[in-house]
Amino acid sequence: MQTFIGDYKCKLDAKGRVLLPSAFRKLLNGDSENRCVLRKNLHDKCLDLYPMKEWERQIEMVRARVNTFNKRHAAFMREFYRGTAEVQIDSNGRILIPKKFFEFAGFRKDITLAGQDDKIEIWDTEAYEKPALSDDDFSSLANEILGGSINPEL
Numbered sequence: 001m002q003t004f005i006g007d008y009k010c011k012l013d014a015k016g017r018v019l020l021p022s023a024f025r026k027l028l029n030g031d032s033e034n035r036c037v038l039r040k041n042l043h044d045k046c047l048d049l050y051p052m053k054e055w056e057r058q059i060e061m062v063r064a065r066v067n068t069f070n071k072r073h074a075a076f077m078r079e080f081y082r083g084t085a086e087v088q089i090d091s092n093g094r095i096l097i098p099k100k101f102f103e104f105a106g107f108r109k110d111i112t113l114a115g116q117d118d119k120i121e122i123w124d125t126e127a128y129e130k131p132a133l134s135d136d137d138f139s140s141l142a143n144e145i146l147g148g149s150i151n152p153e154l
Contacts, residue, residue, distance in 0.1 A: 002027040002051060004115030009125055012109055017094040024120060025093045040083030040104055047105055047122040054118050
């Protein structure tokens with residue numbers, strides 16, 4: 001499994017293409033013939049870019065929890081897939097972001113690609129630069145999530 005780290009400011013060209021940073025291209029190179037899945041983030045106004053292998057792993061987890069004969073589950077799956085698109089990394093290391101995502105994510109020209117472990121988040125740079133948590137809130141949350149760990153390896 002790849003681990004994406006770092007954040008990179010990038011520019012969208014007139015056609016909606018973005019050049020992936022070389023650090024990300026190296027990790028994505030050769031993964032399922034350079035195919036990825038782009039989807040609307042479930043919690044924020046940004047996009048998530050998944051390597052195909054990671055997307056398939058995520059889908060297996062979702063399928064294990066969903067019964068498509070249940071009306072609410074079927075509605076969930078419809079919405080889950082509504083915000084997705086398969087994208088190809090071209091020979092120049094770019095992806096084309098479909099226009100349907102621009103309004104949702106508030107993209108203008110400057111965007112930030114942020115490595116988030118198993119995926120890359122794509123943000124409008126102005127929105128990305130606004131902190132989601134204050135320093136104190138982040139410290140408290142880190143303590144809540146990691147501070148009480150009983151696993152000596154953590």
